[in-house]
Amino acid sequence: MPAKIPATVVTGFLGAGKTTLIRHMLENAEGKRIALIINEFGDLGVDGDILKGCGIETCTEEDVVELSNGCICCTVADDFIPTMESLLGRDNPPDHIVIETSGLALPQPLVRAFNWPGISTRVTVDGVVTVVDGKAVSAGQFAHNVAAVDAQRKQDENLDHETPLSELFEDQIACADMIVVNKADLLAEGEADQLRARLKAEARDGVQVVTATMGALPVSVLLGQGVGAEADLEARHEVHHHHHDHDDDHDHDHEHAHGHDEFESFVVERGEVADASAFAEQVSEVIRTHNILRLKGFASVEGKPMRLTLQAVGPRVDTYYDRPFGTEPRSTRLVVIGEAGLDAAAIDAALKA
Numbered sequence: 577m578p579a580k581i582p583a584t585v586v587t588g589f590l591g592a593g594k595t596t597l598i599r600h601m602l603e604n605a606e607g608k609r610i611a612l613i614i615n616e617f618g619d620l621g622v623d624g625d626i627l628k629g630c631g632i633e634t635c636t637e638e639d640v641v642e643l644s645n646g647c648i649c650c651t652v653a654d655d656f657i658p659t660m661e662s663l664l665g666r667d668n669p670p671d672h673i674v675i676e677t678s679g680l681a682l683p684q685p686l687v688r689a690f691n692w693p694g695i696s697t698r699v700t701v702d703g704v705v706t707v708v709d710g711k712a713v714s715a716g717q718f719a720h721n722v723a724a725v726d727a728q729r730k731q732d733e734n735l736d737h738e739t740p741l742s743e744l745f746e747d748q749i750a751c752a753d754m755i756v757v758n759k760a761d762l763l764a765e766g767e768a769d770q771l772r773a774r775l776k777a778e779a780r781d782g783v784q785v786v787t788a789t790m791g792a793l794p795v796s797v798l799l800g801q802g803v804g805a806e807a808d809l810e811a812r813h814e815v816h817h818h819h820h821d822h823d824d825d826h827d828h829d830h831e832h833a834h835g836h837d838e839f840e841s842f843v844v845e846r847g848e849v850a851d852a853s854a855f856a857e858q859v860s861e862v863i864r865t866h867n868i869l870r871l872k873g874f875a876s877v878e879g880k881p882m883r884l885t886l887q888a889v890g891p892r893v894d895t896y897y898d899r900p901f902g903t904e905p906r907s908t909r910l911v912v913i914g915e916a917g918l919d920a921a922a923i924d925a926a927l928k929a
């Protein structure tokens with residue numbers, strides 16, 4: 577029987593740097609032929625576009641598959657399994673498969689899918705890489721005081737004291753074989769070490785925690801871990817389940833109670849913008865006012881032949897010109913992602929102002 581093809585799952589919260597890390601990996605693939613499966617929250621396909629446009633020889637367009645029918649952890653059977661089967665059925669199958677989950681995905685259901693008949697004999701999960709926005713975590717965005725939460729929980733079993741954010745974050749950490757503390761460039765001296773120590777304590781035994789800037793890690797560190805994660809799922813318990821299960825029995829296979837309806841996304845479309853940096857300022861202001869988690873997309877700037885890529889994680893907005901517009905309409909399209917209850921009408925108006 578031929579050896580199983582290794583697959584690496586790259587997970588991590590919205591904007592942590594998953595696409596950036598994968599791009600770096602493709603640019604330094606050391607001749608490995610890597611196929612990508614990308615699942616994005618929000619329907620603009622920004623990540624796919626960025627990766628397809630990478631111009632890397634070893635990565636052709638057909639090696640990038642986008643799954644856009646909702647979140648990969650909820651559409652495993654309909655979407656993910658058929659995609660895997662068609663990748664595996666190719667005449668020239670890839671050396672390695674990398675799966676980028678959406679920033680809101682729970683990795684556990686995806687890893688579990690590798691036990692499906694027809695899949696389990698042909699691929700194996702080489703490892704789960706969890707990318708962490710070092711700056712956001714260090715600033716306490718996902719932090720919750722474990723002791724305080726546990727004390728509260730003891731008083732009232734029925735109350736769910738977790739925020740959807742911290743719960744997701746914990747699940748992504750619990751599933752990791754390797755944690756990448758990314759955005760080290762934004763951390764003060766000593767901050768990265770502290771964070772590494774903290775995450776190491778939260779993660780399962782033996783999980784490596786590495787630091788990176790712009791996801792720049794050698795492919796030999798990221799790939800080839802040889803873990804076979806699908807075989808030890810019970811060690812990667814889902815937090816939500818775990819917390820309500822005080823008899824320490826994590827083995828039930830019932831689905832995670834987390835719903836993606838705690839988050840929402842929509843697209844804002846507008847005409848050209850007059851000035852790139854003024855628009856970035858405006859976007860940052862809107863993000864602050866409306867508590868937007870993530871915003872990304874492409875803008876058309878008056879007089880500029882190139883398309884402006886806009887990426888915001890919290891109020892920090894990055895922009896760069898990525899490629900000429902070509903024949904497509906010169907419009908501005910942005911996907912906005914946040915916790916449920918965003919004031920879409922007001923955000924739309926503010927971004928069009």
Ligand SMILES: Nc1nc2c(ncn2[C@@H]2O[C@H](COP(=O)(O)OP(=O)(O)OP(=O)(O)O)[C@@H](O)[C@H]2O)c(=O)[nH]1
Nearest residue numbers: 590591592593594595596679758759789790887894
């Ligand atoms: N300063 C800094 N910015 C970074 C670093 N890594 C990524 N970024 C920026 O952070 C933003 C988000 O990066 P992505 O790679 O798109 O993040 P992602 O995790 O794929 O985002 P989603 O797919 O939306 O969940 C982009 O503007 C990146 O340029 C880093 O190490 N340092």
